[in-house]
Amino acid sequence: MKKIIIITGDPNSINSELIYKSLKKIRTNVKKKIFLISNYLLLKEQLKKLKYGLNFCKVKSLNEKGENGKIKLLNVDLKYTNPFNVNKLKASNYIIKSLDLGHKLAAERSDVGIINCPINKKLLRKNKIGVTEYLSSKSGIKDNSEVMLISNKKLAVCPITTHVDIKDVPKKIKKEMIVKKIITIHKWFKQKYKKKIKIGVLGLNPHNAELRKNSEEKKIIIPAISYLKKKGILVEGPLVADTVFIKDYKKYHVLIGMFHDQILTPFKTIFKFDAINITLGLKYIRVSPDHGVAKNLIFKKKANPESLIRCINFINEF
Numbered sequence: 001m002k003k004i005i006i007i008t009g010d011p012n013s014i015n016s017e018l019i020y021k022s023l024k025k026i027r028t029n030v031k032k033k034i035f036l037i038s039n040y041l042l043l044k045e046q047l048k049k050l051k052y053g054l055n056f057c058k059v060k061s062l063n064e065k066g067e068n069g070k071i072k073l074l075n076v077d078l079k080y081t082n083p084f085n086v087n088k089l090k091a092s093n094y095i096i097k098s099l100d101l102g103h104k105l106a107a108e109r110s111d112v113g114i115i116n117c118p119i120n121k122k123l124l125r126k127n128k129i130g131v132t133e134y135l136s137s138k139s140g141i142k143d144n145s146e147v148m149l150i151s152n153k154k155l156a157v158c159p160i161t162t163h164v165d166i167k168d169v170p171k172k173i174k175k176e177m178i179v180k181k182i183i184t185i186h187k188w189f190k191q192k193y194k195k196k197i198k199i200g201v202l203g204l205n206p207h208n209a210e211l212r213k214n215s216e217e218k219k220i221i222i223p224a225i226s227y228l229k230k231k232g233i234l235v236e237g238p239l240v241a242d243t244v245f246i247k248d249y250k251k252y253h254v255l256i257g258m259f260h261d262q263i264l265t266p267f268k269t270i271f272k273f274d275a276i277n278i279t280l281g282l283k284y285i286r287v288s289p290d291h292g293v294a295k296n297l298i299f300k301k302k303a304n305p306e307s308l309i310r311c312i313n314f315i316n317e318f
Contacts, residue, residue: 008038009117013293016046021305106284113315146281178224197253201237
């Protein structure tokens, strides 16, 4: 990628610390590709309070070269009193404007990738959505083909339903949704890595509901797997969720779970910060660190930048 957009995200967070620590570690030639979407004064004041020194300058477009040695910044207006305790409504407006600007710039060009730093999902104003769903909606995706892929060099995982309450998961799972998301994943790996991948699909219920006739496994998941196999996709399942992460996960490139915590909890337990969140199915590549805003760590200088650094390197190499 020639241009890397980093949306600094939620102001009430560790994001400014992550930005500073990440930019101190990455190579100079990569820094030159980076454009921050942020509020200039907010970021400047946050870094000052943290006693971090970072040189950046305002630019108005992705075509500007900026000032020598300084990180380029596209300014988004924001009024605030306390830089680490911004009013909820103002923070929400700011985040939405930032995401919209990043989406617009990336959708207009083929050489741009987006990273968004962590965001409190409540600030997106719509119930039970995250950035994956927000940008999918902005991109006009209406068939549930977008994918949240949590990935590192050893394994990738994908929840079929994302930010959905447990009680609503069975109602949301459909054969067509499973098929579309796995086809999206299969195509992406084939295009990016030029290889055919092996995909494992978890069941929904404990012990796959013993494959009872009226179970989701029998009615939805197995028919989806059968359809995908006929399409030439190397897919197996339904796998038993309570044992697959002991060692069998090593047999697969990607594991597909039916809901968020079923697949992300064991993945994060095994790999910690060694992962990034990738949205597949958009016209552009979008990634984010695989963790939250961590308000409890503000001023403690304990924020781990490794996931953001991996995001930057991933887009740079894309």
